[in-house]
Amino acid sequence: MTLPPTAILALHRVEKCYENGVQALSNFDLTVFGNEFLTLLGPSGCGKSTVLRLIAGLSEPTRGAVAWAGASQVDHRHEIGFVFQEPTLMPWANVADNVWLPLRLRGLSRREASRQIAESLSRVGLEAFAAAYPRELSGGMKMRVSIARALVMRPRLLLMDEPFGALDEITRFRLNDDLLRLKADLGCTVVFVTHSVFESVSLSDRVVVMSPRPGSVIAELKVDAPDRRGEDFRVSSRYGELCRAVSKVLSEAMADKEA
Amino acid sequence: MERPLSTSSGRRFGKRDALRIALPFGLLAAAIAAWELYVRAAGVPAYILPAPSLIARTIVSDWPVLSASLLVTLRTTLLGLVLALVGGVMLAVLFSLSRLVEYSLYPFMVALQVTPVIAIAPLLLIYLPQDTAVLACAWIVAFFPILSNTMLGLQSVDRGLIDLFALYGASPSEGPAARLRSHLRVLWHLRRPAALPAFLAGLRIAVGLSLIGAVVAEMAAGSAGAGSGLAYRIIESQYRLNIPRLFAALILLAITGIVLFGAVAAITHVLLRRWHESALAPTR
Numbered sequence: 001m002t003l004p005p006t007a008i009l010a011l012h013r014v015e016k017c018y019e020n021g022v023q024a025l026s027n028f029d030l031t032v033f034g035n036e037f038l039t040l041l042g043p044s045g046c047g048k049s050t051v052l053r054l055i056a057g058l059s060e061p062t063r064g065a066v067a068w069a070g071a072s073q074v075d076h077r078h079e080i081g082f083v084f085q086e087p088t089l090m091p092w093a094n095v096a097d098n099v100w101l102p103l104r105l106r107g108l109s110r111r112e113a114s115r116q117i118a119e120s121l122s123r124v125g126l127e128a129f130a131a132a133y134p135r136e137l138s139g140g141m142k143m144r145v146s147i148a149r150a151l152v153m154r155p156r157l158l159l160m161d162e163p164f165g166a167l168d169e170i171t172r173f174r175l176n177d178d179l180l181r182l183k184a185d186l187g188c189t190v191v192f193v194t195h196s197v198f199e200s201v202s203l204s205d206r207v208v209v210m211s212p213r214p215g216s217v218i219a220e221l222k223v224d225a226p227d228r229r230g231e232d233f234r235v236s237s238r239y240g241e242l243c244r245a246v247s248k249v250l251s252e253a254m255a256d257k258e259a
Numbered sequence: 260m261e262r263p264l265s266t267s268s269g270r271r272f273g274k275r276d277a278l279r280i281a282l283p284f285g286l287l288a289a290a291i292a293a294w295e296l297y298v299r300a301a302g303v304p305a306y307i308l309p310a311p312s313l314i315a316r317t318i319v320s321d322w323p324v325l326s327a328s329l330l331v332t333l334r335t336t337l338l339g340l341v342l343a344l345v346g347g348v349m350l351a352v353l354f355s356l357s358r359l360v361e362y363s364l365y366p367f368m369v370a371l372q373v374t375p376v377i378a379i380a381p382l383l384l385i386y387l388p389q390d391t392a393v394l395a396c397a398w399i400v401a402f403f404p405i406l407s408n409t410m411l412g413l414q415s416v417d418r419g420l421i422d423l424f425a426l427y428g429a430s431p432s433e434g435p436a437a438r439l440r441s442h443l444r445v446l447w448h449l450r451r452p453a454a455l456p457a458f459l460a461g462l463r464i465a466v467g468l469s470l471i472g473a474v475v476a477e478m479a480a481g482s483a484g485a486g487s488g489l490a491y492r493i494i495e496s497q498y499r500l501n502i503p504r505l506f507a508a509l510i511l512l513a514i515t516g517i518v519l520f521g522a523v524a525a526i527t528h529v530l531l532r533r534w535h536e537s538a539l540a541p542t543r
Contacts, residue, residue, distance in 0.1 A: 058422050077426055088419030091534045092452040105428035105444070133534050153427075 003069050008034045008157065008189055009055065009076075014064035015214075016050050024050040026214035028064070032157075032191060037183060039192045039204040041250065047215030048193040049085075052159045055191065056080055076157075078106070081150030081188075083160040087142035089134040089149075095121065096130040099149045106153075113152075120152040123182060140171035147179070151186065158183075160192045164199070176202050177230050184227060197250065201242045202229060209250050218253040221246055309503040314510065317503040325492065325504075329511050332488040335390075335473040336466075336519070339397025343465055346398070347405030348458070355413040355450060356442060372403035376472055380479035389480050393488075396476030401469035408461025412454025413446075420449055456535050459527040466519045474512065489515075 003010050009032050016025040024047040032038055032055075040048045053059040054066055057077050068076050081102075089098045096117050103113040121127045124144040134142055143163055150158060160179075164172045180203060183190055194200055200207045201223055209219040223242055225233060233239050291311045297303070298310040305313055318325065350368070354361035376396050383392035424445050477490035489508045496505035531538035 053422075056422075056426055058425055080426065082423065082426055084419045084422070086417075086419060088417055088423065090420065090449070090452070092455070101423065102427040104448070105424065135534060135536075135539075 003067060004031060004033070006033050007031045007069055009066065009068045011051065011054065011061075012065050012067060014054065014061045014066070016047065016054065016059070017062045023214040025054075025061075025216065027216050029217060030208060032189060035187060035189055036205045037180075037190045037192065037203055039194060039200040039207045040210060041194060041197065041200045041207050041246070042210030042215060043212050043254070044195055046210045046212050048195075048210060049161050050215070052082070052161050052191065052193060055157075056082055056159055078153065079156040081153060081155035081158045083143075083146050083150045083158070083163045085162045085165060087134070087139075087146040089142060089145055091134050093133075094130065095126060095132050095134070095137070095145050098134070098145055099152050101149060102153050116152050120148040123151060123185070124148045124178065138171075140167055140175060143167065143175065144178075147182070151182065154186065154188075156188055158188050158190045160190065162193050162195070165194070165196075172199070173202075173231070173234070179203065180227070180229060197243055197247045201225075201239060201246055202234060207246055209246070209253055211253060218256070219249045221249060306500050306502050309506055313503050314506045317507045318510070321504055321507060325489070325507060325511060328487055328489045328492045328508065329515065332470075332473055332477065332490065332512070333515060335393050335397050335477070335488065336470045336515070339394055339473060340401050340466055340469040342394070342398045343401035343405055343469065344462070347402050347461070347465075348409055351406050351409035351413060351454075352446065354410055355446065368403060368406060371399060376400050377475050377479070380476045383476070384480055393473060393476040393480060396479075397469045397472035400472035400475075401465040404461040404464040404468065405458070406461075408457045408464075409454055412457030413450045415457065416450055416453045421445065424449055456531060456537060459523070459530065460537075463520065463523045463527065466523050467516055470512070470516050470519065 011028055011030045014025055014028040015023070016028075017023045028047070028051065030051065040051060042048055050059065054061055057066075057075075090101070093101075097110075099117045099120055100108075100110060100113050103116060104110075117130070118127065121130055124147055126141065126144050126148060129137065129141065134145070137145065146163070150160075164175050167175065176199065179190075190203075192200075192203060204223050207221045207223060208217055209221070210216065211218045225238060225242065295311050298308055303310075309317075350364070354365065376399055379399065380392070380396050383395050386392075387395060424441075428441060428444055473488065474490040477488040478494060480491070489512050492508040493505055493512075496502065496508065528538055
């Protein structure tokens with residue numbers, strides 16, 4: 001399968017049926033380009049998380065293929081950082097040891113990994129909490145640890161599965177801003193899953209709208225907005241227009257599917 | 260920056276802890292005082308109900324006999340517990356690695372657990388040397404809580420963390436040796452610490468059951484005229500109507516059980532105090 005020049009991976013005519021008979025994806029096509037912030041937007045249960053699992057190699061497509069740019073035999077999993085809906089931290093390990101996990105599984109000792117751990121914690125503003133345990137942290141801080149863990153390997157591709165869904169609005173805005181800053185600093189590609197129209201517009205370069213299950217791509221929108229977005233952008237008329245546009249596409253797509 | 264919920268690494272000894280210790284001790288002291296007063300006031304003979312002071316004197320005067328019996332029972336209890344611990348944990352790990360082994364053996368483990376040990380003890384005493392039979396009884400009753408709790412703990416792992424291990428710990432080769440290495444890595448780094456709270460809860464149950472198993476087996480053996488554990492002393496004292504010594508042996512058994520339970524509770528607290536809800540301050 002040939003990919004466009006700037007693409008890093010593509011899903012081609014992917015279908016995914018689970019063992020219980022649920023068909024999560026049907027005829028799903030998606031190309032992810034390097035250094036973009038791509039958001040998958042759709043209703044709950046439409047297969048957004050399944051797309052991320054397929055990209056990460058945690059699940060295999062029933063039909064179709066996930067193709068990466070470059071040599072096909074290379075294992076790309078070490079280039080991926082994954083942030084789940086829940087922080088999924090090890091409660092028995094402190095913050096630094098949680099962040100160490102990906103490096104530890106790659107054979108790095110705690111001492112060898114210390115610089116990378118400190119750097120990653122510093123990026124998310126948690127350097128003072130390296131010795132704290134997850135139970136001592138708030139929901140937003142736990143999610144920051146989860147992001148620090150995903151970034152510690154300096155991934156080329158960051159997959160984020162509704163990471164801020166359970167957080168309050170203020171914390172969510174703050175983490176949205178931090179995420180954009182981190183993406184700009186690290187220069188990685190982000191595939192972000194959400195069912196929030198507002199969040200998709202706040203963060204993305206491109207929004208891919210998915211249909212209800214079995215999920216397929218029904219629309220794509222480019223978000224023409226500055227890279228550095230923050231509170232000013234969220235209260236601008238441009239933001240309102242973009243949200244209305246995305247919301248309209250989503251509503252039309254849902255109506256078409258139901259019809 | 261969001262605020263942390265708490266930065267304390269554990270909790271300090273406070274009023275609540277003092278109350279938790281003072282209340283049972285106060286109640287015990289009041290009950291002993293009432294017992295002593297009743298026996299003295301009503302003139303109850305010692306062969307019916309000895310006074311606490313007489314029981315205390317008996318513990319001191321019969322200490323050479325009682326301490327030797329205590330050591331025998333303690334040795335059986337601890338050895339049974341250690342064997343149950345090793346066997347239970349090893350089998351739970353084996354079950355977690357292979358469903359086939361679990362399906363084959365688990366029903367037999369359940370059968371062994373639900374058959375009352377008092378019914379098995381006479382058979383064991385026929386087929387095994389007496390020391391081994393007593394030890395086997397302690398092992399049988401202590402084994403199952405460790406097995407079932409450790410199994411539960413090993414299986415109660417966050418799916419997201421398993422996915423993370425699959426993602427970050429993925430081996431480029433997919434051969435059987437690589438899969439086994441991957442299983443063992445998940446077992447050591449993820450399932451082992453995740454299973455710790457459930458395992459310790461099982462150990463807390465097992466330590467008491469091991470003592471009960473040892474006592475039951477000693478009683479079965481004792482009636483055949485052999486053995487020198489505390490249970491045997493209880494039966495011997497009953498036959499001789501030496502009720503103060505019977506009470507003394509009983510109290511030593513109770514103290515042994517409490518000390519063993521307390522030791523496991525202390526180990527649990529040390530291992531879990533930083534991270535597990537069960538080791539944190541109660542909220543009610």
